Amino acid sequence: MIHEDEVKALDEKVTKRRAFLKSAGFTGLGLAAAGLTAGKLGAFDNSPVGKALGIKTPTVKADEDLDIPILNFALNLEYLEAEFYCISALGQRLSYFVPDLTGSGAFGETTGGSKVDFTVPYNTAFTAQITEITKELAYHEIAHVVLLRDALGNSVVAKPAINLAALGIGFASLAEFLTLARAFEDTGMSAYNGAAPLITSKAYLAVAAEIALTEANHSGLLRYLCALRSVFVSKVDDLDILPPPAGTSYANVTSPHALAVSRTTSQVLSIVYGNSTAGTASGGFYPNGMNGVITTV
DSSP states (O other), X not given: OOOHHHHHXXXXXXXXXXXXXXXXXGGGHHHHHHHHHHTOSOTTTTSHHHHHHTBOSSOOSSGGGGHHHHHHHHHHHHHHHHHHHIIIIISSOGGGTOOOOOOXXXXXXXXXXXXXXXOOTTOHHHHHHHHHHHHHHHHHHHHHHHHHHHHHGGGOBOOOOEXXXXXXXXXXXXXXXXXXXXXXXXXXXXXXXXXXXXXXXXXXXXXXXHHHHHHHHHHHHHHHHHHHTTOOOOOSSTTOOOOTTTSSOSSOEETTTTEEOOOOXXXXXXXXXXXXXTTOOOBTTBXXXXXXSBOOO
16 A cells, blocks of 8 residues: 555655756756757768667757657656556556656556565565665656656657566566566666767756666665575676676676676667567567657667
8 A cells, every 4th residue: 555655755756856857957848849850850860870779760960959869768768667666566557656647659558567575484674674675666766757757848758558577577576576676777777878978968967867876776776685685687688797696796887997887779679678689669568669769779
């Protein structure tokens, strides 16, 4: 059951985020959206940049016009993470907390998943801790969805259809939950890391960095919990760095400079679609594909 004080706490977090957006100058998004629309002249259609981002035609004319598509790409991922935590930790769909999930592109329902029983036999203290931790993760991801939707304004994409049962795991036990949550967080963090150099607006970049740092906190926590509970996880791709006991690293960083893993949008789409074939535009957790401009492997 969702308690009133939990919902109130979430409302306070969202209010603070909205206040930050206004102070950071996000009220100018209308002009950015207008520039994006005016710039769809296909300048990237045959360029390496356009192909690397998986941009559909017609496309944008300049680098700065990519900011909104990149934020919408991030929002698609946040929709997935938020749905996962909402149902697994709180027993509700994202729409319970964010009633309006419409925007450009086709809105889709979320299917699959269920509330997870986090009970650890003979350990009531840890059961209470993991239950609270998962709720906090859910509230963070809900707040990220609200933040990005507010930032994008009239340029926001709708929540696409999401299938949480794409892998057939994630909800039957704490171990399954940790397996899927770890994969989501490590992938999401690498997506922000890969997209950051492409964002030209300092205001957008600041918010994206804040979200990425939160995702990094989630990643570190979940990797530690995998080690603590001896949960063996598998690689999502060749870039994946596994936590103990499957791997040897508690942090999702590369050698020798201890830098966070970075993935291109195409690499991220390959993971969430479950298919790395060039041209893939749907599948896996997104049965009808993502919404927006960046949608294709």
